[in-house]
Amino acid sequence: MSANTRTSRSALRRDETLVAWLFSSPAILLLIIFLAVPFIMAIVLAFTDQRLIPNPNLPTQFIGLRNFVRLIDDEAFLRGLLNNFYFVLVVVPIQTALALFLAILINQKIKGVNTYRTIYFAPVVTSMVVVAVIWTFLYNPSGMVNSLLGLISFGTLGPYNWLQNTKLVFPAIMLLSIWQGVGFQMVIYLAGLQEIPTDMYEAAEVDGANKWQQFKNITFPLLRNTTIFVVLTTTILAFRLFDQVKVMTNGGPQNASMTTIVYVIEQGWTQLKVGYASAISVVFFIIVLVISLLQRRVLREERVVD
Amino acid sequence: MRRGLRKGLNYLVMTLLAFFFIFPIWFMLVSSFKTDELQITADMSRITAFIPYGELGLGNYYEVFAQMEFGRLMFNSTFIMLVTIFLGLLINSMIAYALARLDYSGRGVVLGVIVALIIVPFEAIAIPLLMLVNSLPWFGGATTWLDSYHVQILPFIADAFSIFLFYQFFINIPKELEEAALVDGASKLRIYWSIILPLSKPIFATVAILQALASWNRFMWPLMVTRGVDYRPLTVGMQTFFGQDPRIWGDLLAFASMITIPVLIVFLIFQKWFVQSVASTGIKG
Numbered sequence: 001m002s003a004n005t006r007t008s009r010s011a012l013r014r015d016e017t018l019v020a021w022l023f024s025s026p027a028i029l030l031l032i033i034f035l036a037v038p039f040i041m042a043i044v045l046a047f048t049d050q051r052l053i054p055n056p057n058l059p060t061q062f063i064g065l066r067n068f069v070r071l072i073d074d075e076a077f078l079r080g081l082l083n084n085f086y087f088v089l090v091v092v093p094i095q096t097a098l099a100l101f102l103a104i105l106i107n108q109k110i111k112g113v114n115t116y117r118t119i120y121f122a123p124v125v126t127s128m129v130v131v132a133v134i135w136t137f138l139y140n141p142s143g144m145v146n147s148l149l150g151l152i153s154f155g156t157l158g159p160y161n162w163l164q165n166t167k168l169v170f171p172a173i174m175l176l177s178i179w180q181g182v183g184f185q186m187v188i189y190l191a192g193l194q195e196i197p198t199d200m201y202e203a204a205e206v207d208g209a210n211k212w213q214q215f216k217n218i219t220f221p222l223l224r225n226t227t228i229f230v231v232l233t234t235t236i237l238a239f240r241l242f243d244q245v246k247v248m249t250n251g252g253p254q255n256a257s258m259t260t261i262v263y264v265i266e267q268g269w270t271q272l273k274v275g276y277a278s279a280i281s282v283v284f285f286i287i288v289l290v291i292s293l294l295q296r297r298v299l300r301e302e303r304v305v306d
Numbered sequence: 307m308r309r310g311l312r313k314g315l316n317y318l319v320m321t322l323l324a325f326f327f328i329f330p331i332w333f334m335l336v337s338s339f340k341t342d343e344l345q346i347t348a349d350m351s352r353i354t355a356f357i358p359y360g361e362l363g364l365g366n367y368y369e370v371f372a373q374m375e376f377g378r379l380m381f382n383s384t385f386i387m388l389v390t391i392f393l394g395l396l397i398n399s400m401i402a403y404a405l406a407r408l409d410y411s412g413r414g415v416v417l418g419v420i421v422a423l424i425i426v427p428f429e430a431i432a433i434p435l436l437m438l439v440n441s442l443p444w445f446g447g448a449t450t451w452l453d454s455y456h457v458q459i460l461p462f463i464a465d466a467f468s469i470f471l472f473y474q475f476f477i478n479i480p481k482e483l484e485e486a487a488l489v490d491g492a493s494k495l496r497i498y499w500s501i502i503l504p505l506s507k508p509i510f511a512t513v514a515i516l517q518a519l520a521s522w523n524r525f526m527w528p529l530m531v532t533r534g535v536d537y538r539p540l541t542v543g544m545q546t547f548f549g550q551d552p553r554i555w556g557d558l559l560a561f562a563s564m565i566t567i568p569v570l571i572v573f574l575i576f577q578k579w580f581v582q583s584v585a586s587t588g589i590k591g
Contacts, residue, residue, distance in 0.1 A: 042430060
């Protein structure tokens with residue numbers, strides 16, 4: 001009897017390993033083919049002059065660091081990268097602050113607050129391609145944005161040709177990006193706000209702290225982790241900027257709205273220069289990696305302190 | 307008195323912000339029903355852009371159908387989304403269950419690699435992946451995956467972040483529930499099917515919503531891998547339509563509305579779930 005139990009137990013264990021690998025293998029297989037393989041390809045191809053449709057007379061060669069050296073002088077690439085940093089510098093603080101502000105507003109226990117939440121969140125579920133089409137219409141030289149600007153500046157500003165103006169095109173894209181994306185961060189902040197115990201505010205109220213002091217001394221410090229998370233994920237999203245630029249301007253005029261990823265796709269897909277596009281992808285990945293590692297590190301330290 | 311003033315101010319700020327977030331969508335919907343293109347362009351700088359008046363009707367919508375196979379695009383987007391979600395839920399939850407609940411050698415490595423893979427953005431691998439699928443064979447003798455459904459589905463089924471969300475959920479389900487079933491001699495597959503799955507509806511809904519939004523709105527990849535209308539999703543169709551000269555705004559906004567309205571309706575019905583899904587992508591404060 002006891003021998004019987006033992007064999008059945010080890011059989012059970014073998015069974016469990018088999019089931020586990022059976023359960024795991026479809027996902028692992030797909031991740032290898034569609035993520036790991038292309039990832040390794042990107043790193044290898046970055047050192048070659050590979051083209052999407054290889055020329056039989058010109059075999060692909062390893063060219064060492066030549067792609068990366070070329071990047072240093074590639075104005076469109078540098079413009080794209082610079083624009084991504086510009087985007088981070090402007091959009092991340094504004095979007096984070098606005099998201100927190102909206103979250104605080106809809107966290108109030110007042111009538112109709114759910115309707116406001118729905119409205120603030122609605123752009124998030126709207127396709128970016130659609131958003132780009134609508135805002136192109138709004139940015140028309142004789143469109144709504146100009147007439148609103150004229151109205152609030154008493155006719156002293158505008159009208160501008162937003163999407164054709166090298167100075168205005170990127171800020172214009174920033175505005176609609178914030179419009180579309182802020183609801184996402186708002187909801188993440190809202191989840192953070194709802195974890196703060198209400199008795200902390202009650203205690204502060206007893207001590208005579210006003211709303212601003214409560215925000216400064218309770219809300220903001222307790223949302224530290226959420227803020228770090230929001231800031232860093234928004235930064236990564238900023239480096240991935242593509243859809244709206246592709247639809248509205250394709251990086252123009254004169255590369256004024258170029259971004260790293262728009263350039264990757266232009267080089268790799270339009271111009272078929274897979275090797276060169278891979279080199280840019282590697283640079284892009286390193287940037288994202290640094291931000292992600294920073295995020296994981298800061299958040300882990302924070303947890304240890306807790 | 308001061309309290310009332312503050313309350314009023316509060317609502318004023320909230321309403322102004324609501325206007326900011328709703329006006330482009332409202333503008334799109336209203337304009338899409340204005341059948342006179344001249345009226346749309348005349349209205350576009352005035353408050354009347356937001357008011358449904360003049361010649362209203364479905365003319366622009368008919369125009370969209372007359373000019374391109376809109377139904378085909380709608381079918382493609384829906385089909386790709388449904389298949390991706392279905393297979394994704396199945397495959398990602400299965401591996402997550404194995405990682406969270408089964409004891410097998412290699413478990414730690416697999417989990418570590420998957421967590422690490424979360425940070426690889428699709429954009430970083432898009433071009434090599436394009437090269438890969440460009441020359442992959444398929445059943446029936448095809449030598450490329452370009453212009454197909456599977457090229458838009460297979461790369462997005464397994465998703466490291468979805469696996470991670472499932473894993474986090476499964477690991478918090480009390481073990482006792484399973485042990486009772488084990489004593490009864492139920493197999494692991496059975497336990498997964500009849501104990502874990504029914505308990506896990508919230509996380510399935512969360513992952514389904516996140517994947518549905520990502521799939522419906524996906525643009526870069528289908529732009530690169532589809533050529534004609536046969537396999538193209540709505541987003542790429544919208545961009546193509548937008549790129550045609552001259553731009554007929556009534557038709558464009560009708561097209562845009564038809565992409566947006568289904569999502570908005572689903573969103574309004576399952577609002578709570580949407581908000582929870584997004585919140586779950588964050589970290590606990």
